[in-house]
Amino acid sequence: MVDADIDGRIKDPLELIRRKAGRYPWPIRDSLRTANDLANLKRQKSPFADLADELESSVLHGTISVADTGELRFAPNDNKDAQLEMHLTASVVKSLSSVVFYFRHLANPRDFIIIDEPELNLHPDNQRIITRILAKAARRGIKIMMSTHSDYVLRELNHLIMLSKLPEDEAKDMGYDPMWAIAPDRIGVYLFDEHTAKPVPIEETGFSIKTIDDVVDRLNADEQRLYARLLG
Structure with missing residues (x-):
């Protein structure tokens, strides 16, 4: 009734x-x-809840909760009494709120998730952080398919591939958590070129995406020419 x-x-x-x-x-x-x-x-607790906590503390600087009506709310660290509805929050909160909820309440080993452009609305520092968190989730059993156009994400993935070849004590000395490391044989990279997906070779030092590297090279070349004109 x-x-x-x-x-x-x-x-x-x-x-x-x-x-x-x-x-x-x-x-x-x-x-x-x-x-x-x-x-x-929200009554369930996932074994990956610590990754939700890490996203909240390192990227969102606040906490995600669920109201009795089933709507997500956000409380900034500097004002815990404010329970903001999602449409009132920053773009980064909107983008990552569902990821936080997934890690805290739903995630299980052997899950398969698809993430489209995790860099969306994120500062470069935060792009590195979320790349590390996703790498940690993959190390713990979640299969992740991810698309990206971010040079920051790609370079951080290369760092984590190189990290897998270092002893744990050396990784810690450099400020890296060994759980971020990705072995080259545990990751696949594909370049989508028009209607084809081309596998990208992965070495101990990582991989190279030519379409993005070419743009970075052109930017650097233009910068050098402009400096030469201004200072020459």
Whole structure:
């Protein structure tokens, strides 16, 4: 029996979500059903919850929670009493809130997840951090397919590949967590060129993406020419 006012208005917000779900295409319906389930899912704790904590402390500088209505909320570290709805938060919070929820409540070893451009809305420092966190998740059993156009992400992946060849004590001396390391035979890289996917060779020092390297080389060459004109 649906809890409703005499005039027929539905009082239960979760029931309202269920009623509205049928009006939308399947992907949106799935999202609405997920919102309906969040209040229950938040009671679960994943073995990867520490990665959610790391994302919150290192990148978001605040905490993600779930309201009784199943909506995500964000509380900045400098104002824990503020429970901000997602549409009021910064783009980085919107982008990573679902990743935080996944790691805290849903993630399990042998999961397979797809992440499209994790660098979206992130400062270069934070791009390096999330690359390391994803590498740690992969080391602990989650299979990750990721697309990126970020030179920062690619270079950090190369660092983590090189890290796998260092003794743990040397890695720690350099400020790296050995759990970030990715062995060359544990990662696959593909370059999508128009309608084809070309495998990219991976060595002990990492890999090279020519289409991105060419742009970086042109930027450096232009910079040198401009310096020469200004200072020459």
